[in-house]
Amino acid sequence: MEGQAEELKKRFLAWQCLLRQRAMRVGGGKPTSGMRPKLSIADGGNYSDPVTVLLLHLDAAPDAAQFRHMALKTHDPADRYSAAVKYLSAAYYQSPQGFSDEMTALFSASGLLAQALRARRSCILEFSQFGSRYKMECAIRELEKGSVPYEATYWHNKLFNSRLPAEIAILGFTPQWSDAVFDETPSER
Numbered sequence: 001m002e003g004q005a006e007e008l009k010k011r012f013l014a015w016q017c018l019l020r021q022r023a024m025r026v027g028g029g030k031p032t033s034g035m036r037p038k039l040s041i042a043d044g045g046n047y048s049d050p051v052t053v054l055l056l057h058l059d060a061a062p063d064a065a066q067f068r069h070m071a072l073k074t075h076d077p078a079d080r081y082s083a084a085v086k087y088l089s090a091a092y093y094q095s096p097q098g099f100s101d102e103m104t105a106l107f108s109a110s111g112l113l114a115q116a117l118r119a120r121r122s123c124i125l126e127f128s129q130f131g132s133r134y135k136m137e138c139a140i141r142e143l144e145k146g147s148v149p150y151e152a153t154y155w156h157n158k159l160f161n162s163r164l165p166a167e168i169a170i171l172g173f174t175p176q177w178s179d180a181v182f183d184e185t186p187s188e189r
Helices: 002-025 061-073 077-089 112-120 148-160
Strands: 038-040 054-057 099-108 122-129 132-142 168-175 181-184
Touching: 002 054, 002 077, 002 099, 002 122, 002 132, 002 181, 054 061, 054 148, 061 077, 061 148, 077 148, 099 112, 099 148, 112 122, 112 132, 112 168, 122 168, 148 168
Parallel strands: none
Antiparallel strands: 038 122, 054 099, 099 168, 122 132, 132 168, 132 181
């Protein structure tokens, strides 16, 4: 089972990198459905609105520094957005093996969803796009302010959204690969 779980993880990360690279190069940086999973607090429960999750490199420190630099370089949100798309369109998503499988997302700290996720500490994420669907239970942790994953997530979000909530919570979602499910359906193109 360990080998199957590892293979599923590799396949998922490769799929995510492909979707994200395509979104940057063809979609102008707009998150696609495969980057915005449906989220449920309990298996079989109701899903929230889609949540945009990020992929971070295993060593995200250089990315955090670059994202921060780009965000502080200009006060013009359009310039920041354009610089982010250009940077992420290049080679950023070229090597799926260089990414952590812990996905991150930024929430309003006072929002009901963030509060529920912090209390529950697990959820179901369901990703679907182009006929591929991944459903996985994830362990949730709140990222420590100032940590590398926190900073990379914060500055990445700042590049694309100049109106972040004043009080934020950044959560990490780590899939339980041994229980994850993948299936393919006829293409939705």
